[in-house]
Amino acid sequence: MNVLVIGGGGREHAMAWKLAESDKVQMVFVAPGNGGTALDSRLKNVPITDVVALREWAQENKIGLTVVGPEGPLASGVVDEFRAHGLRIFGPTKAAAQLESSKAFSKAFMQRHNIPTAAYEAFTDPTAAHAYVQRMGAPIVVKADGLAAGKGVVVAMTLEEAHAAIDFMLLDNTLGVVHNAGEGGQAVPRVVIEEFLVGEEASFMVLCDGKDVVALATSQDHKRLLDDDQGPNTGGMGAYSPAPVVTPQVHARAMREIILPTLKGMEQDGIPYTGFLYAGLMIDPQGQVKTLEFNCRMGDPETQPILMRLKTDFVDVMMAATDAGGLANMELDWDRRTALGVVLAAHGYPSTPRKGDVIEGLPTANKLSDEASMVFHAGTEQRDGATLTNGGRVLCVTALAENARAARQAAYEAIHGIRFNGMQYRTDIGHRAVKQAGEAKAAK
Ligand code: AMP
Ligand code: GLY
Numbered sequence: 001m002n003v004l005v006i007g008g009g010g011r012e013h014a015m016a017w018k019l020a021e022s023d024k025v026q027m028v029f030v031a032p033g034n035g036g037t038a039l040d041s042r043l044k045n046v047p048i049t050d051v052v053a054l055r056e057w058a059q060e061n062k063i064g065l066t067v068v069g070p071e072g073p074l075a076s077g078v079v080d081e082f083r084a085h086g087l088r089i090f091g092p093t094k095a096a097a098q099l100e101s102s103k104a105f106s107k108a109f110m111q112r113h114n115i116p117t118a119a120y121e122a123f124t125d126p127t128a129a130h131a132y133v134q135r136m137g138a139p140i141v142v143k144a145d146g147l148a149a150g151k152g153v154v155v156a157m158t159l160e161e162a163h164a165a166i167d168f169m170l171l172d173n174t175l176g177v178v179h180n181a182g183e184g185g186q187a188v189p190r191v192v193i194e195e196f197l198v199g200e201e202a203s204f205m206v207l208c209d210g211k212d213v214v215a216l217a218t219s220q221d222h223k224r225l226l227d228d229d230q231g232p233n234t235g236g237m238g239a240y241s242p243a244p245v246v247t248p249q250v251h252a253r254a255m256r257e258i259i260l261p262t263l264k265g266m267e268q269d270g271i272p273y274t275g276f277l278y279a280g281l282m283i284d285p286q287g288q289v290k291t292l293e294f295n296c297r298m299g300d301p302e303t304q305p306i307l308m309r310l311k312t313d314f315v316d317v318m319m320a321a322t323d324a325g326g327l328a329n330m331e332l333d334w335d336r337r338t339a340l341g342v343v344l345a346a347h348g349y350p351s352t353p354r355k356g357d358v359i360e361g362l363p364t365a366n367k368l369s370d371e372a373s374m375v376f377h378a379g380t381e382q383r384d385g386a387t388l389t390n391g392g393r394v395l396c397v398t399a400l401a402e403n404a405r406a407a408r409q410a411a412y413e414a415i416h417g418i419r420f421n422g423m424q425y426r427t428d429i430g431h432r433a434v435k436q437a438g439e440a441k442a443a444k
Contacts, residue, residue, distance in 0.1 A: 001024055001025055001026060001064035001065065001315070002025075002026055002027050002028075002029065002061060002062060002063050002064060003019050003025050003027075003028045003029070003063065003064065003065045003066070003067070003315065004028075004029045004030075004031060004046075004054075004058055004061075004063045004065070004066040004067070005019065005028060005029070005030045005031070005066075005067050005068075005069060006031050006054065006066065006067070006068045006069060006070075006073050006078065007030070007031075007068065007069025007070045007073075008030070008031075008032045008033050008034045008037075008378075009034070009069060009070065009300050009378045009379075009391075009393070010300055010301055010303070010304055010343075010376045010377065010378035010393060010395070010396040011069050011070070011297075011298055011299070011300035011301070011303040011304070012030060012033070012034075012037070012069040012070075013030075013033075013034060013036045013037050013304075013376045013377050013378070014303045014304045014307045014308070014376050014398075015067055015069060015298075015303065015307065015314075016028045016030045016033075016037055016040075016043050017040065017043070017307075017374070017376070018307045018310060018314040019067070019314050019315055019318070020040070020042040020043060021313075021314070022313045022314060022315035022316070024313070024315045024316075025042075025315055027042070027043075027044055028042060028043050028044070029043075029044050029045075029046050029061070029063070030043055030044070030045050030046065031045070031046040031047070031048050031049065031054060031057075032045060032046065032047050032048065032049055033045030033046070034377045034378060034379070034380050034381065034390070034391075035377050035380030035381045035382045035387045035388070035390065036375070036376060036377020036378075036380055036395075037377065038381075038382045039377075039382065039387075049073075051073060051076050051077060051078045051081050052081060054073075054078065054081075055078075055081045055082050055085055055087065058082065058087055059085060059087065063087065064088060065088050065089075065090070065315070065318055065319060065322065066082060066087060066088065066089040066090070067089075067090050067091075067318055068089065068090065068091035068275075068297070069297065069298070069300075070297060070300075071097065071100050071101065071147055071295065071296060071297050072147065074091050074092055074094070074097040074100075074101075074275070074296055074297065075094065075097045075098075075100070075101040075147060076094070077093070077094035078091065079091045079092060079093050079094070079097075079274075079275070080093050080094050088319075088322045089322070090274070090275055090276075090318050090321055090322050091274070091275040091276070091296070091297070092273055092274055092275040092277075092296045093271070093274075095271045096266060096271050096272070096273045096274070096275070096296065097296040098271075099262075099266075099273075099277070099294040099295075099296055100147070100293070100294055100295045100296040100297070101146065101147050101296075102145055102146065103122075103143050103144075103145045103146075103152075103192040103293075104122040104145045104190055104192055106293070106294050107120050107122065107192055107194070108122075109262075109265060109266075109269070110262075110291060112265070113261050113262070113264075113265035113268075114261065115257070115258055115261050115262060115265070115291060116257055116258065116288070116289065116290045116291060117194075117290055117291040117292075118141070118194040118195040118196075118197050118282075118290060118292075119194065119195045120192050120193060120194035120195065121192075121193055121194075122145065122190055122191070122192050122193075123166075123170070123190065123191050123193065124170070124188050124189070124190045125170075126166055126167065126170045126171050129166045129170060129191060129193060130163055130166055132193055133156075133159060133162045133163060133166065133193060134159065136193075136195075137159065138156055138157060138158050138159045138161070138162055138196075139155065139156060139157045139158075139196040140156050140162050140193060140194070140195070140196055141153065141154070141155050141156065141193070141194045141195070141196055142154045142156060142162055142165035142166060142169065142191055142192075142193050143191060143192045143193075143194065144169045144189065144190075144191060145189070145190040145191060145192055146189075146190075152169070153233060154169075155196065162193075165191075166191060166193075169189060169191050170189050170190075170191055173189040197282045197284075197290055197292070198282075198284060199282045199283050199284040199285065199290075200245045200282075200283050200432070201220065201223075201280060201281060201282055201283070201292065202218060202219070202220050202243045202245050202246050202250075202281045202283060203218070203219045203220060203221055203239070203243070203278060203280060203281070203299045203302045204218065204246065204251075204254050204258075204259070204278070204279045204280075204281050205219070205276055205277065205278045205279075205298055205299065205302070205306070206259055206276070206277050207275075207276060207277075207317070207321045207327060208263055208273050208274055208275060208276075208277055208321075208327075209274060209320070209321045209322070209323060209324055209325060209326045209327045210272050210273070210274045210324045210325075211324045211325045211327075211328075212325055212326070212327040212328045212330075213259060213260070213263060213327065214321075214327045214330050214331075214332060215251070215255065215259075216276075216298075216306055216332070217241045217242055217306050217309055217310075217332075217334050218241060218242045218243040218246040218251065219239055219240065219241040219242070219243050219299065219302040219305060219306055220239060220240060220241075220243035220245065220302075220432065220433070221236040221237075221238065221239035221299060221301060221302050222236065222237045222238045222239070222426060222428075222429055223235075223236060223237070224237070225237060225345075225349070225350060225424075225426075226426065227426050227427055227428045228428065232350055232351070233350075234345070234349065234350045234392075234393075235300060235350070235392070235393060236299065236300060236301045236302070236343065236393075237301075237342075237343045237345065237425070237426045237429070238301060238340070238341055238342045238343050238396075238425075238426055238429030238430070239299070239301045239302040239304065239305055239340075239341050239429075240305050240338060240339065240340040240341070240404060240407065240408075240429065240430045240433055241302065241305040241306045241308075241309055241338070241339050242309075242338065243433065244404075244432075244433050244436040244437065245283055245432070245436065246281075246283075247287070249287055250281075250283055250287055250289060253287070253288075253289050254279065254281060254289050257289060258279050258281075258289065258291050259277065259279065262277070262279075262294070263277075274321075274322075275296060275297070276296070276297050276298045277294065277295075277296065278294065278295035278296070278297060278298060278299055279291050279293075279294055280292035280293040280294070280295070300378075300393075301341050301343055301376075301393070301396045304339075304341040304374075304376045304396045304398045305338075305339035305340055305341045305398055306339070308335075308339040308341075308372075308374065308398055308400050309334045309335040309337070309339050309400065310332065310333075310334060310335075311333040311334060311335055312330075312331075312332050312333045317330065317332065335400065337400050337401060337402055337403070337407070338400070338401060338402070338403055338404045338406075338407040338433070339398060339399065339400045339407060340398065340399060340401075340404065340407035340408050340410075340411045340429060340430050340433075341376070341396045341397065341398035341399075341411065341429070342396065342397050342398075342411050342412065342415060342425055342426065342429045343378075343393050343394075343395070343396050343425060343426075344393075344394050344395040344396075344397065344415065344418065344420075344423050344424075344425045345392055345393050345394060345423070345424045345425065346379060346389045346391065346392055346393075346394050346420075346422060346423075346424075347421060347422020347423075347424070348422065349392040349393065349424065350392055353379070353389075353391060353392035354389070354422060355379075355388070355389055355390050355391065356388050356389065356390075357388065357389040357420040357421045357422060358386050358387070358388055358420060358421075359380065359386075359387045359388065359389060359394070359395070359418065359419075359420040360418070360419050360420065361417035361418045361419055362375060362387060362418060363375055363414075372399060372400040372401065372410070373397065373398065373399040373400070373410055373411065373413075373414040374397075374398050374399075375395055375396075375397050375398075375414070375418070376395065376396045376397075376398060377394075377395055378391060378393045378394060378395060378396060379391020379392055379393055379394045380394055380395065389420055394420070394423070395418065397411055397414045397415050397418070398411060399411040399413075399414055403437055404430050404433035404434045404436075404437050405430075405434050405437065407430065408429065408430040408434060411429070412427075
């Protein structure tokens, strides 16, 4: 069978690499792919991003299964388009993808279905938004209502920051994000302003076939640019799996209080959910779980360590997940070790990433080495025999080892020798897991 992965980031490199391991697959096409997928002989890049053109190409090339990586094509209706032509594709429809593409949609949905989340209000009028913030006080969180590549959230520790966020999101709309451009009404910027939550975050992802649901391994990412969770928010600077903070109790709670009511609620609302569903969790010290956000896709970079641990044939998993009820008897087999990935980002990331820097010291074999490490590419391209940076997050160096400490060490060792001008990365990926493992050992 020929398989298509839509996207070109580190997550899609990991998906394509995992799908290519299956003996049921002849070729994995990646659209548009990146400099890493270009190097692997089992993968082939396809330079198409338009949704209709992709569907036509998939029909011409007899693609038996399509897996969608990023939110953009989902929010543009790629699943609707493929399904309308009888093609097998894993992901939510455009309507279901609103769980991610509109903060106001997902907050109203959670409120309506009693899914735990921060208290909030939505605003299009800056004056009313300013007054609300003034009344609620800081800290408070201001979110642009739309896809903003991780830049649309301001966790304001002071009232000044909150007022400034309202101004740049609503008044000036510097992000250029507008809500429901498709709803018929005039597209205007909107913000969601919500209660500041305290606790530890985790990424909780499941697969949904429209009827049944299977949880993926747990993970945690690091959203801030700099060590000790300082600096601006990014798409994620590193991740690991499993996340010790997701204890069996927290896991059960997240399924019972968030995931299952969400799937049921979507069905009740006439928008049945299929695809990956990612709940960003905030876990408070008492083990109470709240939903920070939904994503309608897997996380990046969480996917890289998660898929490194998956032992079940990923093609079998995706085939089952694209049949209603197909996941009913699916059990996923995970490597019990820890996988940890460190993102190497470009100069100027996240605000103004520079492209075109030559990357040196990459491993030549684009496979798992003996040390069980893998360099997943994201913002890279091949040009004249060289690998160049081509985006904000450039590589995710991921390693699998006995525990969080060993995986961290192996990942940082695998980075040694890789260099490009302006390369930036955090040196503390996995610090919480390493600390928690240490505490668990001390308690024994
Ligand atoms: P989001 O894209 O909504 O997940 O927000 C991005 C990041 O902002 C999250 O990963 C959190 O670190 C932070 N954040 C979002 N909402 C809240 C909240 N209500 N309280 C505290 N931090 C938040
Ligand atoms: N790493 C967070 C996300 O993919 O949204």
